[in-house]
Amino acid sequence: MFPEIERVLIDEARIRARVHDMGAQIARDLTADIARSGMSADGQIVLVPILTGSIVFVADLVRQMPLKLRLGVVAVSSYPGQSMQSKGAALRGEIPRDLGGKHVLIVDDILDSGRTLGLIRRLIEEQSPASCRTCVLLTKAVPRAEPVVADYSGFDIPDAFVVGYGLDYDGYYRNLPHIAILKGHAVKGVHP
Ligand code: IMP
Ligand code: MG
16 A cells, blocks of 8 residues: 555554453443542543544544443644654643543553653643553654553564554654554564
């Protein structure tokens, strides 16, 4: 489809199966939280997807979660322009303001340096949610700049630059249905 794609790392069927299982697991855990609190589920669960990379993942994930939940998106920029090095995460716009006492699940496409999830988790925890968990489709095998471990992670991947299923290079390739490695950015010795 695109000559600049080196190879597919995770195909559509594997993603679908894993996202299905993740949605079921997360829904079970949140249901247990709500049951423990003794409150009704209404208004208790808020998913916070990080734009733009998480849009495809979160769209599939929420449809595997038969729960009453709300979405409150946040926008973070971490790879300005064509750069592939994380320059640090910066919040663009606002964080949802009504998260105190709620069960919050932060959703991102990939955990790389940890700066993006670290930043958003700090900002959300300032509001004293009842719980704050993190969920990513991919965890990259690199040393973290911030000590973040995702509570839910779909796949461990090697230290390669990947695109597709929401992840971009220079804004492109988000619409690929699989996770692929770009030509010229091949895997550096770690295996999935
Ligand atoms: P971190 O802040 O370094 O953990 O990076 C997280 C963000 O960087 C993600 O939300 C992605 O937008 C972006 N990112 C990190 N690695 C990749 C990659 O391999 N391909 C595309 N985007 C990436
Ligand atoms: Mg992103």
